[in-house]
Amino acid sequence: MATTRRKGPGAAWKQTAIRRMDRTRTATLSFLKRLPEEAIVHPRTQGDWSIKDILAHIAAWEEEGAKRLALIRRGRAERVHFYDDMSEADRFNTRVVAAAARVSPRAMLGRLERARRHLVQELRKLPPSALRDPSHRYPVAGWLPEFAWTHERGHLADIKAWWATQKPPKRGGM
DSSP states (O other): OOOOOOOOHHHHHHHHHHHHHHHHHHHHHHHHHTSOHHHHHOTTSBTTBOHHHHHHHHHHHHHHHHHHHHHHHTTOGGGOOOOOSHHHHHHHHHHHHHHTTTOOHHHHHHHHHHHHHHHHHHHHHSOGGGGGOTTSSSOHHHHHHHHTHHHHHHHHHHHHHHHHHHSOOOOOOO
16 A cells, blocks of 8 residues: 655645745736836835835845745754844835835846745745744744735735726716
């Protein structure tokens, strides 16, 4: 009788996480394709930021997430930097958005794609046991969703809400 090798909960969590990241990114890119470039670079559509600024922000947090995963995989979890208050995270956000100011929307989409690819690669390399390792200050399974799919989903909802206010009102039929 042949036996079937079952995946452990960590491996299953990783696969689910990657599927969620894929679905969220597909939804974001699909929506962005419908927007004119002027809308993507229009200032102050998302608070103080443009949609392009939001993309820089998302990419930067995914890059940060990939760095964290690499440190954890190398046994250097103590070197992971956590932002202990929002003012520190706000400074990070301000820095990364300012650094991307002259980047074109097309180049920003390329950066977004590279950041996600790197994040997924690092997640795939991470041993499943590291996802909920109690020796880490915060387990990967706790912070990674916010660095990837839940974070992006929230921003996409905000972008859609803004865009809905920009469309001319629909007229009813007779």
